[in-house]
Amino acid sequence: MPSNPGRIIEDIKSFISRHDDDYGHWYVGVTGDPISRLLDDHKVDINVDLWLCSEAFTDEEARIVEGRFVKEWGMAGDCDDGESGRFVYAYRMSENTEP
Numbered sequence: 279m280p281s282n283p284g285r286i287i288e289d290i291k292s293f294i295s296r297h298d299d300d301y302g303h304w305y306v307g308v309t310g311d312p313i314s315r316l317l318d319d320h321k322v323d324i325n326v327d328l329w330l331c332s333e334a335f336t337d338e339e340a341r342i343v344e345g346r347f348v349k350e351w352g353m354a355g356d357c358d359d360g361e362s363g364r365f366v367y368a369y370r371m372s373e374n375t376e377p
Contacts, residue, residue: 310363329369
């Protein structure tokens with residue numbers, strides 16, 4: 279079920295604070311296909327690595343969330359990668375993930 283940007287931001291911040299509150303250890307992105315993006319592009323092991331995904335109402339709202347985490351909290355992410363979609367995903371970077 280889609281959520282508004284404020285709710286998604288709070289959910290991600292809460293998840294991070296429970297697991298590793300150093301935002302520099304995390305990556306945030308936007309996609310239309312979160313499983314493929316996480317598994318194939320970023321090499322996230324969904325059974326081992328910490329990750330989460332939320333759906334925004336629009337692509338634009340998803341970009342707002344991504345941009346805030348990158349610009350305000352210093353998370354890794356590529357706001358200009360051309361990827362579009364309503365899903366905002368975040369994962370803790372590890373030795374096996376890219377980046």
